[in-house]
Each structure stands twice: as structure tokens, then as C-alpha cells.
Amino acid sequence: MRDHFTTRNALELPPADRPFTRADLIFYGIDHSGPSFEALVFMDVRGVGKGADAEHKAYVGSFHIFGHGGCFGDVGHCDVKPKEDPFDLRPAHQLEPRLRIVTVTEPLRELLGRGIEAAKITVIGRSVGKAPNDVLAFDTVRLATYA
Amino acid sequence: MSGASPPAAATLAPRALRHRRSARRLTVGQRTAFREAITAAQALSDDRGYQRWAGVHGLPLPIECVHGGELFLPWHRAYLYFFEKSLQDRVPGVTLPWWDWTNHAEGIPGPYAKSRAEGKKNPLFDSPIQPAARTGSRLTRTVREPGAPERLPSAQEVERVLANRDFMTFQTEVEDLHDGVHGWVGGSMGEIARSAYDPVFWAHHCMIDRLWYLWQLRHPAVGVPASLLNRALAPFPMTVRDTLDITQLGYDYAASTAAVKGPNA
Numbered sequence: 001m002r003d004h005f006t007t008r009n010a011l012e013l014p015p016a017d018r019p020f021t022r023a024d025l026i027f028y029g030i031d032h033s034g035p036s037f038e039a040l041v042f043m044d045v046r047g048v049g050k051g052a053d054a055e056h057k058a059y060v061g062s063f064h065i066f067g068h069g070g071c072f073g074d075v076g077h078c079d080v081k082p083k084e085d086p087f088d089l090r091p092a093h094q095l096e097p098r099l100r101i102v103t104v105t106e107p108l109r110e111l112l113g114r115g116i117e118a119a120k121i122t123v124i125g126r127s128v129g130k131a132p133n134d135v136l137a138f139d140t141v142r143l144a145t146y147a
Numbered sequence: 148m149s150g151a152s153p154p155a156a157a158t159l160a161p162r163a164l165r166h167r168r169s170a171r172r173l174t175v176g177q178r179t180a181f182r183e184a185i186t187a188a189q190a191l192s193d194d195r196g197y198q199r200w201a202g203v204h205g206l207p208l209p210i211e212c213v214h215g216g217e218l219f220l221p222w223h224r225a226y227l228y229f230f231e232k233s234l235q236d237r238v239p240g241v242t243l244p245w246w247d248w249t250n251h252a253e254g255i256p257g258p259y260a261k262s263r264a265e266g267k268k269n270p271l272f273d274s275p276i277q278p279a280a281r282t283g284s285r286l287t288r289t290v291r292e293p294g295a296p297e298r299l300p301s302a303q304e305v306e307r308v309l310a311n312r313d314f315m316t317f318q319t320e321v322e323d324l325h326d327g328v329h330g331w332v333g334g335s336m337g338e339i340a341r342s343a344y345d346p347v348f349w350a351h352h353c354m355i356d357r358l359w360y361l362w363q364l365r366h367p368a369v370g371v372p373a374s375l376l377n378r379a380l381a382p383f384p385m386t387v388r389d390t391l392d393i394t395q396l397g398y399d400y401a402a403s404t405a406a407v408k409g410p411n412a
Contacts, residue, residue, distance in 0.1 A: 032215065035338075036338070037330065038330060063323050063326075064324075064326035064329075066214060066329045066330070066337075066339060067337075067338070067339065068338075068339045069283075069337075069338035069339065069340055070283055070340075072206060073208060092216060094210055096215065097215075098214075100319070101316065101323070103307070128333050129334065
């Protein structure tokens with residue numbers, strides 16, 4: 001878990017001449033076992049500080065996670081195991097990772113208008129109340145555009 | 148039973164839809180009746196009571212609520228339905244109010260905001276938390292740490308979410324608004340485990356349910372994916388299909404209502 005993350009690689013942006021009506025940043029595999037938090041998302045920014053907020057020029061949106069706030073069971077209670085038995089009809093584990101969508105249509109148009117072809121993504125996690133901010137964990141972020 | 152007298156009209160099940168109203172627009176009588184229902188539910192320590200229903204969502208284990216998945220909206224619609232029915236057992240005719248958090252004039256809605264109301268303790272301000280739900284916490288009652296009202300979702304954000312033409316995308320995005328409001332209220336509402344003990348939880352989820360209803364009205368040709376329709380909504384004896392038409396569940400979301408008697412009244 002961390003409170004601040006920038007992708008190692010830049011995300012390739014679509015060609016500027018390919019029209020789209022909507023663009024989404026889709027975050028996969030988000031951990032929600034800890035406190036609730038808001039994740040502020042920035043595109044194409046270098047050296048964004050941990051204190052950056054929605055007023056920052058590279059801010060493109062945010063997503064929210066309603067967190068479990070910890071494990072309330074015995075050892076192993078909150079371990080998410082891969083489902084391998086096709087006949088296991090029980091509901092998914094409560095802590096199956098989440099997906100969130102941040103719509104970035106206008107920010108993407110603005111980046112393409114500046115001739116930018118690839119952008120790193122920075123995410124800053126802010127937890128609720130007095131909980132620590134090291135809440136951020138996700139697997140992948142994908143940029144999808146729709147005609 | 149032939150020859151038996153029909154039951155008095157007052158004891159018949161209601162045939163008309165009940166209207167869920169904005170928490171800000173409740174009449175004095177509606178507000179009082181709702182507070183009486185919550186107070187009566189809090190006084191019950193068995194499986195009809197408030198603590199039982201709050202516990203279904205979170206602690207004590209198992210945590211039954213569904214978040215982040217395909218069933219977020221249907222599961223919570225079923226949850227509100229059964230909780231509302233339990234309140235109507237206490238005070239006939241009461242319905243759950245909804246909290247329009249896009250109105251930033253106030254944060255926590257008025258009826259829920261003050262510790263005292265109508266000369267006594269306000270049961271909508273906070274709630275006890277049963278001992279079995281205090282794992283990892285010393286709190287015996289719910290608390291809130293609300294943010295600034297302007298940080299609540301705006302009407303424009305809601306409009307953008309309602310414009311989605313695909314159910315799964317709509318559901319994911321409305322859940323994001325939902326998560327943000329839980330975080331905005333903070334305190335007990337900021338934890339899945341204890342959020343449903345806070346009485347404002349129900350008003351918040353009523354708003355989410357209302358947004359689904361508004362989305363259904365706006366996109367009548369788009370439905371829940373067929374693969375979900377027969378999914379069960381444990382622990383409730385309902386499937387997703389059972390939740391799709393709120394009029395079949397006996398309620399509606401009315402901006403305003405008025406009625407006059409007809410010729411057969």
C-alpha cells in the first residue's frame with residue numbers, strides 16, 4: 001500500500017486524428033480492504049507532490065473507495081483465493097478487487113491538442129478522517145476511447 | 148372461512164404505492180412518524196429490530212453487503228425494501244426518505260443533523276452499535292466527521308452518470324458517487340462494517356436507489372444484463388429480476404404527491 005504512485009511507463013495515447021466521444025481511465029484490481037479513500041488522478045505530470053489537489057493543472061478526476069476498514073475475522077478470513085472450481089456457486093469473496101472508471105474525455109483532448117503522444121499517470125490516495133493515507137493498490141490502469 | 152366478515156379496510160395490505168420523499172421536504176407529521184418508527188425499531192432487540200438490520204450490512208460477521216460487483220444496486224434495493232417493511236411493521240405507512248446530496252445548501256440533511264429534535268433525543272442523529280459489531284473499535288454509538296458540503300457530488304456529476312447507456316457502467320459510476328458520500332460523512336459511515344448503524348445510511352442509499360430508478364426511466368430500452376436476472380440476493384428471498392420494477396415493491400420516488408377521493412371512495 002502507498003499514498004502516491006506514478007506509473008513507471010507512459011500510457012500511449014490514441015492518434016490525435018482518431019475521433020472519440022468519450023475517454024475513460026479504467027483502474028483494475030483496486031484493493032479496498034483498508035479505510036475508505038479518494039484517489040486523485042493526474043495525467044502527464046512530472047514531480048507532482050503528495051499535496052497536489054484538484055486545482056493542479058494535471059488533475060483529470062478522481063475515484064472513491066468505500067473501504068472495509070480492516071479484517072474482522074480470524075487468520076485467513078480476508079485472504080482472497082482464486083476461484084478454480086466451476087461448480088463453486090458461492091458468492092465472490094467480499095474483498096475481490098474493485099474496478100473504477102474516471103472519465104477523461106476533455107483532458108485527453110487537451111493533451112492531444114498539445115501534441116502529447118504518451119502520458120504517465122499519477123494517483124494520490126487520501127483516506128477519510130484520521131486513517132493513514134497508505135491506501136493505494138491497484139493492478140492496472142487502461143485508457144479506453146469510444147467513438 | 149365462508150360467511151366470515153371481510154377485514155376492516157384499515158387492516159388490509161396497502162394497495163396504493165407508498166412514496167419515498169426527499170428528507171428535506173418531509174412534513175412535520177412525516178418526520179415525526181419516521182422518527183417514531185426508528186425509535187420503535189431501536190427498542191427491539193430481536194430479529195425485527197434496527198440492530199439486526201444494520202448488522203446485515205456489516206458486523207457482526209458475515210458481512211453480507213455487495214459492493215464493487217454486479218449486484219451492488221439490486222442487493223441494496225432489496226436491503227432497503229426489507230428494512231422499510233420492518234419499519235412499516237412498527238409505524239404503518241412510513242417510508243424511507245432520500246438525501247439529495249447534490250443540494251449543497253446543507254450537508255447532513257436537516258432531520259438527521261441535530262442530536263435533539265421535537266424536545267427529545269433525535270433517533271436520526273446517531274445509533275447504538277451492538278456489542279457484537281464493535282470488533283476493532285471502542286465506539287458504542289455511531290459518529291460522523293462530515294466534510295464541506297461543496298465536496299459532495301454535484302448535480303452535473305449525477306447527470307453525467309445518468310447519461311450512461313450501459314447498466315454495468317452506470318452501476319460502477321453510481322457506486323463511485325456512493326463511495327464518495329460514505330467517505331464524506333466519515334466516521335462510522337466511512338466503514339463498510341458499521342456504516343448501516345448510522346441512520347443517515349438509509350437516506351443515502353435511498354438516494355442511490357432513486358438514481359437507479361431515474362436511470363431506468365431515462366433508458367427504458369436498456370436493462371440489467373440477462374445473465375444477472377436470476378441471481379439471488381442473499382440473504383434476501385429475492386432475485387435481481389424481483390428488484391427491477393419498484394412499483395412491484397410498492398413504492399415510488401415522488402417529487403410531490405397529492406390525492407383526492409374518487410367516486411367509489
